[in-house]
Amino acid sequence: xxxxxxGTRKGLFVLExxxxxxxxxxxxxxAGEPVEFAVRDxxxxxxxxxxxxxxxxxxxxxxxxxxxxxxxxxxxxLPEGGEAALERxxxxxxxxxxxxxxxxxxPGVLFESRDGGSSxxxxxxxxxxxxRPRWQPGGGGLCLHSIVTWPGEPDRLAIAISAAGVWxxxxxxxxxxxxxxxxxxxxxxxxxxxxxxxxxxxxxxxSAAQPERMxxxxxxxxxxxxxxxxxxxxIAPGLPSDFGFPLALDPADAASAYVIPLTADTDRVTPEGxxxxxxxxxxxxxxxxxxxxxxxxxxxxxxxxQAFHQTGDGGALELYFGATSGGVFGSGxxxxxxxxxxxHLPPVLSVSAxxxx
Amino acid sequence: xxxxxxxxxLKRLAGDRAEHSIEGATVADLLLExxxxxxxxxxxxxxxxxxxxxxxxxxxxxxxxxxxxxxGVEDKIDVLPAISGGSKRR
Numbered sequence: 001x002x003x004x005x006x007g008t009r010k011g012l013f014v015l016e017x018x019x020x021x022x023x024x025x026x027x028x029x030x031a032g033e034p035v036e037f038a039v040r041d042x043x044x045x046x047x048x049x050x051x052x053x054x055x056x057x058x059x060x061x062x063x064x065x066x067x068x069x070x071x072x073x074x075x076x077x078l079p080e081g082g083e084a085a086l087e088r089x090x091x092x093x094x095x096x097x098x099x100x101x102x103x104x105x106x107p108g109v110l111f112e113s114r115d116g117g118s119s120x121x122x123x124x125x126x127x128x129x130x131x132r133p134r135w136q137p138g139g140g141g142l143c144l145h146s147i148v149t150w151p152g153e154p155d156r157l158a159i160a161i162s163a164a165g166v167w168x169x170x171x172x173x174x175x176x177x178x179x180x181x182x183x184x185x186x187x188x189x190x191x192x193x194x195x196x197x198x199x200x201x202x203x204x205x206x207s208a209a210q211p212e213r214m215x216x217x218x219x220x221x222x223x224x225x226x227x228x229x230x231x232x233x234x235i236a237p238g239l240p241s242d243f244g245f246p247l248a249l250d251p252a253d254a255a256s257a258y259v260i261p262l263t264a265d266t267d268r269v270t271p272e273g274x275x276x277x278x279x280x281x282x283x284x285x286x287x288x289x290x291x292x293x294x295x296x297x298x299x300x301x302x303x304x305x306q307a308f309h310q311t312g313d314g315g316a317l318e319l320y321f322g323a324t325s326g327g328v329f330g331s332g333x334x335x336x337x338x339x340x341x342x343x344h345l346p347p348v349l350s351v352s353a354x355x356x357x
Numbered sequence: 358x359x360x361x362x363x364x365x366x367l368k369r370l371a372g373d374r375a376e377h378s379i380e381g382a383t384v385a386d387l388l389l390e391x392x393x394x395x396x397x398x399x400x401x402x403x404x405x406x407x408x409x410x411x412x413x414x415x416x417x418x419x420x421x422x423x424x425x426x427x428x429g430v431e432d433k434i435d436v437l438p439a440i441s442g443g444s445k446r447r
Contacts, residue, residue: 055412055438056366056401072397078405085404 002311003356004320005047006328007035010346012049014066016356019318019332023341027066037306039092039352041101041117048073048101048117050089058088060103062117074119076103076111078127091306092117093147096154104144108135108161110173123173126159136198138162138219145305146204148229150211158204158214158229165199166216166229179225182232186220187265202245203305204229208313210254213283217247217259224257224284235284240271246308250317250334255283258290258310258335260303260321269300277319279335293338294329301325306350322348359432361387367436370398384415385424387434402436412439 004015004023012035017023029035030051038049047066052058061070078086087106095102101113103120109127111120135142146160155172158179166179180199187200200219207213214225216232221242223232236242241261250256257280263271270276276291295301301323308321317334320341328341328348358378368375372395381387388409392399402413408424409415415422416435428434 055410057404057410059400077400080405081407082405085406085408 001356002318002330003040003354004328004341005038005040005049005350005352005354006322006342006345006348007038007049007306007350008322008326008346008348009034011035012038012051012066013342013345015328015342017341019330020339022339022343023328023330025342029063029066029070030061035349036088037091037350037352040354041094042354043094043098044116046116048092050092050103050105052088058086058105060089060092060117060120071118073113073117075122076120078109078122087141088143090143090145091147093149096149096151100154102147102149102157104147104159104161106141106143107137108132108142108144108164110144110147110159112173125169125173126167126176129176131164135161135164138200140305146201148204148206148214150206150228158206160201160204160216162202163198163200163219165201166204168229179229180232181230182234183218183223184221184234185218203247205247205249205257207249207254208251213254215247215249215257215284217244219243219265222247222257222259222284233284235280238287239278243268244303245305246303246321248308248310248319250310250313252313252317253281256281257284258308258319260308262302268302270303273298273300275299275301275329277321277331277335277338290331290335291338292336293331301327304349307348309351309353311353311355318353320351320353322351324348358430359387359428359434361391361434361436363391364435364437367398367401370401371395381428383424384417384422384426384428384434387428388415388424388436391436413437414439 006013011031012029014027015023016026036050048062060073060076063070089105091104099116101117103111110123113120144161148158150156167176168179203217212228216223222236224235244261248258262268275294276289278287312318319331322328324347326345330341331338361377379387
């Protein structure tokens with residue numbers, strides 16, 4: 001049984017089903033509230049959700065039963081008495097150590113939990129980085145939206161911030177260095193100094209099969225790194241547009257990536273009124289549209305940064321994405337064919353997929 | 358002491374009690390004391406900077422007030438979500 005946690009502008013929806021047919025809504029939580037991100041920690045079974053009440057501010061909640069009570073996590077705040085306030089939590093990711101979780105948010109902040117998500121501490125190395133005063137927010141804010149870990153290396157992390165680029169650490173966040181070589185921000189003048197860091201990364205992910213390989217959807221570009229995020233090569237040629245937000249990978253294939261191009265930053269809808277996911281199986285040398293079962297015409301969808309995820313791998317890879325128009329689409333055969341998972345949800349902000357017994 | 362009245366989620370977080378008698382000279386004094394006495398409510402009314410959240414309104418004897426509004430022992434203070442709430446993105 002596949003489980004989807006779908007964060008929407010009007011609450012969290014838990015969907016369950018088998019690929020090929022619409023899923024059932026088995027639980028709803030935070031009715032009426034924007035749920036920006038939700039994920040189940042596959043190690044503990046705990047669900048975690050980021051909710052930003054327009055009245056009461058951003059919080060992280062957790063539960064072991066999505067239909068039951070949720071508890072508010074402690075420590076999800078910036079230092080008291082400062083000049084900044086936490087605006088939003090964009091992502092929650094499992095760490096490599098048992099019980100370790102990370103949460104990233106706006107304004108470009110990282111939190112770490114050592115107790116399975118019950119409480120968090122602000123990463124001071126990033127918060128106090130000397131370059132922070134020069135960081136510029138993207139259109140969605142100064143959002144830390146991607147967190148990548150490496151198996152067997154719990155002190156190593158890569159994060160991405162829009163628009164402060166990629167940052168790498170080998171000492172669990174005590175110190176950070178940039179990982180932006182090769183990125184070309186076409187929206188900046190060519191003579192901007194190299195240390196200019198207005199780099200609008202939209203999504204970052206790492207291959208499970210080849211840990212040093214990473215893929216990135218940029219604000220105008222799709223990139224691959226073969227050195228753990230130190231440097232990047234453009235692999236966008238062949239796509240109908242190099243603009244988009246989310247990406248997904250097949251854990252079994254280091255040469256795989258899936259992106260959902262949008263027309264342009266000035267027109268953030270699926271190109272030509274057709275919904276298609278683009279797949280590469282040769283590390284970006286070529287791209288193939290995958291749209292069998294997706295809306296073929298008069299379809300101008302917007303798919304947000306966290307609204308695309310996968311579960312399984314290889315021939316059993318399942319892909320799921322949601323649109324701001326309330327539809328959720330799925331594939332149970334690695335993108336070869338697609339089906340409607342849900343058609344009338346509120347605007348979808350995030351999708352997280354997993355397997356349940 | 359001034360009387361601070363909370364509703365909904367704020368009431369639940371503040372010991373599930375609607376009325377709180379608190380000493381203080383300004384609205385800020387009262388709200389800080391609410392958060393001190395009820396840690397579960399910390400961060401819900403004021404953000405980390407100590408700033409009143411954008412869509413929370415404070416009324417002093419029925420008139421819209423702010424953090425610096427002076428309060429007296431007979432005053433009644435209502436803390437409630439603004440009907441203008443939400444965001445442009447919604």
